[in-house]
Amino acid sequence: MLRLRRAAAAAAAAAMTSASLITGCAFHGEAATYDGGLARSQRQKVVWHGCKNSPRDTMGDELDKAGARCGEVTVPLDYRHPDGRVIKVALSRLRATDRAHRHGTLLYNPGGPGVPALYLALQLRQAEPLLAARYDVIGMDPRFVGRSTPLDCHWPTVSIGSAGPDRSTFEKTVRLSRDLASRCARHRSVLPFVSTRNTARDMDVIRAALGEKKINYLGSSYGTYLGEVYLQLFPHRADRVVLDSTLDPDLYGPDLTRTMGPAVGRALEHWAAWVARRDSRYHLGSTTAEVLNAVNELNRTVSRGPIRVGRHTVDSQVLPQLLWNVTAGDDDEAYASYSADVRVLVTAARGSEANPTQVLEQTLTGLAAPDTDGTFSVQTAIQCADRAASHDPEAYYRDIQAHRTTEPVFGPLARTVTPCSFWPAAPAEPATKVRNDVPVLMVGATGDPAAVYQGQLAAHRDLRGSRLVTLRGAFHHTVYAGLFAPKNMCVDKAVNTYLKDGTLPPGDMTCRS
Structure with a gap:
């Protein structure tokens, strides 16, 4: 139920929200509290300009060369108080090349949370000619990300690390999490509003500012949760919507990674079978079991004391992060x-x-570096604003201990405490309950280590108007257009057919990796 300032308004909103859960429509409950802020913001128009904002802005330069235009919309910090503080949200637009067959505007969010999308919209359009032809592609830096009134807590690290043995x-992770949270305290006045719900409202402001009655949307990873909330x-207001590697909306939040440990373990087994067939090259074992034993022995050794890799020290808090990189892809190159x-x-x-490979050197250097651009702090801020975390560190320790046998490598990393347990501001609203009948096309892999398949199925049940295209035998995250994983023609055909004519498949589909 939405938090309202007056009891009467709260009661009215509660009644409308309850009805909306039955009918699958939450728009009227949203309007009861936020329509004033939305209506005022939606009357503006975007003033377009070049994207390059400095001589060293290579991203903006590439966008300009591709014919993109950039602009901003002004939105309330808190939609309940439209006369209060406002912030800027930045966007880019690449116009459809086939104006005669243009379908409308498509907004793209690649995931994160906390990932700028101005430039990635260009990559999406380059990857899929259909999108370039039929849609004006919009990239948006979500509120407090990139060029959109950025938030930065100046954290000295880019990760919490594993809870270790x-x-x-x-x-150590408890102390670090508490320290990082305290560094965000100076932003206490804005932290409750760094939420996915408010980003969804910003999206609707963009829709109206562009003069569109409805908007098309493509979201992957966290972008699927943003799409679900919208x-x-x-x-x-939604037209054609594609969700790639969909997150379970009932689990999204600071503790989402707790669902990932077993899935990453299965991805590790898939890799182990691959590398066992190449033992003459890598010498890690000639069977899947031998390779997994080598990894487990590596983990046990580092649990007893750190190892040296070139100029770097790898300890029990760093090693699981390195091994987690099995999620980077399941093709031969990865x-x-x-x-x-x-x-x-x-x-x-x-x-x-042992000297690190070039990739390992870059990874170790990155893990030792501070959060120079604020990505880690704003990513955490979004999760903390979306759903409250437990404030009891012991709950996390008990959970880790309960899973040490079944998740010896990844459990202490995926299940440890986060800064949200010590966050200086509570969420302004409850987490969004997603239940509706809006037509949606979902695509995802059975072996996805991040958007676990059980969560995809749960989202499929919640989105009762959805169709699910399942890619079987794949162990990578995101499956459409080859942006972050190998292309799959079956998946791409299903998505492109829907984006071309708006017709969902008659039922769920299965593709093969």
């Missing part, structure tokens, strides 16, 4: 790169001198 290493708040990195780590753990 024991109480002492877990307490559909729940504005079901009548697995070859990952295998070379694991070979280096195993060599170091066995006491021999």
Whole structure:
């Protein structure tokens, strides 16, 4: 139920929200509190200009050369108070090349949260000629990200790390999480509004400012949750919607990674079978079991004490993050790169001198660096604003201990405490309950290590008007257009057919990797 300032308004909103859950439409409940802020913001028009904003702005330069235009919309910090503080949200537009067959505007969110999308909209259009021809493609830097009134807590690290093998290493993550949260306290006045619900409202402001009655949408990873929230708040404003690797809306939040450990473990097994067939090259074992034993022995060795890899120290809080990179992809190129990195780590753990590969060097350097652009802090801020986390660190420690046997490598990383447990501001609204009948096309892989398939099925049930295209036998995250994983012609055909004529498949479909 929405938090309203007056009891009467709260009661009215509660009644409308309850009805909306039955009918699958939450628009009227949204309007009861936020329509004033939305209506005022939606009367504006975007003033377009060049995208390059400095001599060193290579992203803006590429957008300009591709014919893009950039602009901003002004939105309330808090839609309940439209006369209060406002912020800027930046967007880019690449116009449809086939104006005679233009269908409308398509807004793209690649995931994150906290990922700028101005430039990635160009990559999407380059990857899919159909989108370039039929749609004006919009890239949006979500509120407090990139060029959209950026928020930066100046964190000294880009990760919390694993909770490690024991109480002492877990307490390190607790202290670090508490410290990082305290560094965001100076932004306390805005933190409750760094939420996906408000980003969805910003999307609807953009829709109106562009003069569109409805908007088309493509979201992947976290972008699927943003799409789910938009559909729940504005079901009548959505046209053709594609969700790639859909998150379970009932689980999204600071603790979402707790669902990922087993899925990443299965991805590790898939890689182990691949590398076992290439034992003459990588020497990690000639069977899946031997390879997994080598990884587990590596983990046990590092749990007893750190190892040296070139100029870097790899300890029990860093190693699981390196091994988590098995999620980067399941094609030969990705697995070859990952295998070379694991070979280096195993060599170091066995006491021999080991120098990192170029990829491993970059990864280790990045993990040791501060959060220079604020990505980690704003990503965390969004999750903390979307759903409250437990404030009891012991709950996380008990969960880690309960899963040490079944998730020895990834459990302490995926299940540890986060800064949200110590966050200086509570969410302004409850988490969004997604239940509606809006037509949606969902695509995803059975072995997805991030958007776990059980969560995709749960989202499919919640989005009762959806069709699901399942890619079987794949262990990568995102499946459409080859942007972040290998292209699959079956998946791409299903999506492009829908985007071309608006017709969903008659039923759920299965594609093969």
